[in-house]
Amino acid sequence: MPRLHKKKPSLERQNIGYLFVLPSGVIYLVFIIIPVIWTAVMSMTDYNLTTSSFVGLHNYATMLYDRVFQKALWNTVRYTLLTLLPSLAIGLALALLINRKFLGRGLFRAVFYMPHILSLVVASLAWNYIFSEVGILNQLIRGLGGARISWLTNPNLSMFCIVVASLWMVCGHYMILFLSGLQAIPEYLYEAASIDGANAWVKFFRVTLPMLAPTTFFVFITACINSFQVFGQVYIMTGGGPGNTTTTLAHQIYLNAFQYGKMGYASAIAVVLMVIILIITAINYRFGNGKE
Amino acid sequence: MKNASLRRLSRRRRMINKAAHLFVLIVLALVWLVPVVFVLLSSFKTDAEMTLRKFSWLPLTWNFDNYVNAFSVPGYQWSRYFGNSTYVTIISVAGSIAFNSMAGYALARLKFRFRNAIFIVFLTGMMIPPQSIILPQFLIMNGIPLLGNNNWMGQGGSGLLNSLWAIIIPQLCGAFGIFMCRQFYLSFPQSLDDAARIDGCTEFKIYSKIYLPQSTTLLATLTIVKTISVWNDFFYPLIMTTTSDKRTVQLALQVFKGANTSRWNWIMAITLVTILPTLFIFMVAQKYFVQSVASSGMKN
Numbered sequence: 186m187p188r189l190h191k192k193k194p195s196l197e198r199q200n201i202g203y204l205f206v207l208p209s210g211v212i213y214l215v216f217i218i219i220p221v222i223w224t225a226v227m228s229m230t231d232y233n234l235t236t237s238s239f240v241g242l243h244n245y246a247t248m249l250y251d252r253v254f255q256k257a258l259w260n261t262v263r264y265t266l267l268t269l270l271p272s273l274a275i276g277l278a279l280a281l282l283i284n285r286k287f288l289g290r291g292l293f294r295a296v297f298y299m300p301h302i303l304s305l306v307v308a309s310l311a312w313n314y315i316f317s318e319v320g321i322l323n324q325l326i327r328g329l330g331g332a333r334i335s336w337l338t339n340p341n342l343s344m345f346c347i348v349v350a351s352l353w354m355v356c357g358h359y360m361i362l363f364l365s366g367l368q369a370i371p372e373y374l375y376e377a378a379s380i381d382g383a384n385a386w387v388k389f390f391r392v393t394l395p396m397l398a399p400t401t402f403f404v405f406i407t408a409c410i411n412s413f414q415v416f417g418q419v420y421i422m423t424g425g426g427p428g429n430t431t432t433t434l435a436h437q438i439y440l441n442a443f444q445y446g447k448m449g450y451a452s453a454i455a456v457v458l459m460v461i462i463l464i465i466t467a468i469n470y471r472f473g474n475g476k477e
Numbered sequence: 478m479k480n481a482s483l484r485r486l487s488r489r490r491r492m493i494n495k496a497a498h499l500f501v502l503i504v505l506a507l508v509w510l511v512p513v514v515f516v517l518l519s520s521f522k523t524d525a526e527m528t529l530r531k532f533s534w535l536p537l538t539w540n541f542d543n544y545v546n547a548f549s550v551p552g553y554q555w556s557r558y559f560g561n562s563t564y565v566t567i568i569s570v571a572g573s574i575a576f577n578s579m580a581g582y583a584l585a586r587l588k589f590r591f592r593n594a595i596f597i598v599f600l601t602g603m604m605i606p607p608q609s610i611i612l613p614q615f616l617i618m619n620g621i622p623l624l625g626n627n628n629w630m631g632q633g634g635s636g637l638l639n640s641l642w643a644i645i646i647p648q649l650c651g652a653f654g655i656f657m658c659r660q661f662y663l664s665f666p667q668s669l670d671d672a673a674r675i676d677g678c679t680e681f682k683i684y685s686k687i688y689l690p691q692s693t694t695l696l697a698t699l700t701i702v703k704t705i706s707v708w709n710d711f712f713y714p715l716i717m718t719t720t721s722d723k724r725t726v727q728l729a730l731q732v733f734k735g736a737n738t739s740r741w742n743w744i745m746a747i748t749l750v751t752i753l754p755t756l757f758i759f760m761v762a763q764k765y766f767v768q769s770v771a772s773s774g775m776k777n
Contacts, residue, residue, distance in 0.1 A: 200589075201583075201587065201679075201680040201681070202583045202587035202588065202589030202592065202680075203583075203589060205579045205580060205582060205583030205587065205680075205684070206579070206580045206583050206584065206595060208575075208576045208579065208580070208649075209576045209577065209579070209580040209599070209649075209650055209655060210580070210595070212576070212646065212649050212650040213598070213599065213602060213650045213652075215617060216610075216614055216617065216646065216647050216650060217602045217605060217610065217650060218598070218602070219613065219617070220610035220612075220613035220614050220617070221605060221610055223610075223613035223616075224609060224610055224612065224613055227612070227613070279505070282498065282501065282502055282505070283502075285498070287495070287498070287499070291763070293502050293506055294763075295759070295760075295763055296506045296509050296510060297505075297506070297509055298763075298766065299509075299513070299756075299759065300509070300512075302705050302709075302755050302756075302759045302766070303709070303752055303755065304708070304709030304710075304711065304727050304751075304752075304755075305709065305711065306709075306711050306727045306728075306730050306731050307709075307727075307730070307748050307751060307752055310730065310731075310734055310744060310745075310748055311512045311513070311515075311516050311745075311748065312512065313734075314515075314516065314519070314741050314744070314745065315512060315515065317741065319527050319528050319741060320741075321511075321515050321532070324529075324532035325532055327530055327532070328530075328531060328532045353509070353512065357509075361766075410604070410606075413606070414606045414607075414608060416608055416712070417711065417712070421731060421734075435606065435608040435609075438608050438609060438611075438612075439608065439611075442611070442612045442615075443615075443716065448612060451612055452612060455608070455609035455610070455612065456609070458606055458608070458609045459605065459606065459609045462604055462605070462606055462609075463604065466604045
């Protein structure tokens, strides 16, 4: 928005502006901007804490043959696909249920939002226990006369466990986002629809959903970005196992950099992750009507 | 008469509707609470009871000793971990909010060259996944000159690694906080600044005497959100610290679980204690959370 100002600010006042931005700016430069460039440069070396030489795109070529990397990429995509729609649907459903006036509304909202304020460690440990050999699921199964299921060490079930735990953690957050979108829909649209004889379903599909489209798009992008970064749940609940069935890109960055000492290769994976996130963000800027 | 019965019918329908709505909500809330209740109740169960064939929600005997025993496992200094977490949280929150509001103020109210470019750079940084730049951050911490036995070139020692500052400093540059502050400070009229300048206020005075006192709600919101996120973070402590005396609560919890995998009742007892601070803040300040999410999300 253009603002009228009669003359250019004096040099002195300009410098004060820089001074205000300086503390954040320095930390930003040193701990965000330089690391981004450094990661890109390091991805073209074979740096391993002691030696480093330029290897060009060799690290990227390695990915083409690295089965573990490919599994991690596929797992990350799989995790995103499995959590995205359910978390949006559940978040929207919860928001619709909460978006009324009734007794105890704040309490219900707090209950659904609560997992989001727990740490990843706490939430992951709770679900780790639930899915463990002595967890509530197995105790219920045994109580019904069944045999224990090794949820987290079964290659077919491990990702499912992580998805369930993640849904529990994020849905409340999306609920709040949808809620603020719902509350921004003007009441007169519903009144007009009522006068035209629309029932609840018609109102939902013809008023609520279209008016909520920008919010939905924003939540969709947020969910995408969060999903692609998944690390904590994997690190704590399964450690990427069994047989790399739950390892993800972020987990592979951690392992290669801090466990295997393959810092160059870890950086190359980090660049891949950054590019994916940037593409999602670019889609947001292109099609979203969100931020400036 | 027909009208009256119709009205009674519609009132009954509304009642049914209300009851169904509440019923669905209660069922969902119970599902949401199951993990928490399960954790809570398990933390009181005895070892023997943890593996019983017959499942019961309530502990057969309430074993409060778990809380004492779990915290007295040798090799762990829980008071130290809580102290570390508190220290890291207080400094990170105070520092980041001071820096964020200063930068947000300048980006919203002051005019200087490259202002919008700087803002866009900050915003872009918000999108960078922390895991993808953690390695250079680690190497930079390792190479801070003159600290941790480093020479002036940043070599020979370990810099800020394995110090609480290595956890605090990355927390100080919050693009999200800058964004929120800028949006908030944009909403004031230009005449406010002009009037203050005519009265001879310096830019810093305008910021500290006029804008800061106006932004208590914003600062409270940022404080609470940041407190929770710093307290809960385990990624930076995991990477940046090596010795046990520098652990934060979250990292210690994860380490404790790794070493006592079968003692779920103990793990859950400690887990519960670690969430008490966050839970308390959440209950006291729930409206600020909702506000922060609502105001950060969809503003143009």
